[in-house]
Amino acid sequence: MAQAQNNSTVKVHYTGKLDDGTVFDSSREREPLEFQLGQGQVIPGFEQAVEGMSPGETKTATVAAEQAYGPRRDDMVASVSRDNLPDDLEPEVGQQLQARNSDGQTVPVRITGIGDDAVTIDANHPLAGENLTFDIELVDIQPSS
Numbered sequence: 001m002a003q004a005q006n007n008s009t010v011k012v013h014y015t016g017k018l019d020d021g022t023v024f025d026s027s028r029e030r031e032p033l034e035f036q037l038g039q040g041q042v043i044p045g046f047e048q049a050v051e052g053m054s055p056g057e058t059k060t061a062t063v064a065a066e067q068a069y070g071p072r073r074d075d076m077v078a079s080v081s082r083d084n085l086p087d088d089l090e091p092e093v094g095q096q097l098q099a100r101n102s103d104g105q106t107v108p109v110r111i112t113g114i115g116d117d118a119v120t121i122d123a124n125h126p127l128a129g130e131n132l133t134f135d136i137e138l139v140d141i142q143p144s145s
Helices: 044-050
Strands: 009-017 023-025 035-036 058-063 075-082 096-100 106-115 120-123 134-142
Touching: 009 044, 044 058, 075 106
Parallel strands: none
Antiparallel strands: 009 023, 009 035, 009 134, 058 134, 075 120, 096 106, 106 120
16 A cells, blocks of 8 residues: 655645644645645654555654744744834734844734733744644545656
8 A cells, every 4th residue: 555755745634733632723624735745845743744654544643842833932022112013003912913024034923912112022933832733644645756
C-alpha cells in the first residue's frame, strides 16, 4: 500500500487541539487539507506526523511548540501610542491589524491590551508556545512525479 513520502501530495482531514482539549481548527466540515510533503507548506511537526501514513490510516500526533509555531517571544510584544493608530480605529482586545516593521514589511499583529494612551500589540502567532495535538486521517496520496 502507498505511503506518504517526501514530495507526495496528500489530502488529510484533521482536528487540532490544545493541551486542555480546546479545538482550535478542524477540516471535518470542509474539504480535506491538501499539501505537498517536504515543501514547508504546513508546520514541521504536522508534516512529520503525516509522513509514512497510508490512505485510510488515522493517528493522533502531539506536536511540540518548537515544531509548530515556535516559542512565544516577549520581544514580539510592544506598546504603541494611540497617536500612531489610524484616527478612525476603535481598538478592541483581540482585533487583528497589519503593522509595518523597520524593514518595511507588513506583519500581522493582535491587540492584547488597551490603555488610555497606548495599546499593546502582539506579533506572535496566536498558537506560539503551544503544544498541539492533531487527530489526522490520510484521505489520499498522489505520488510524486
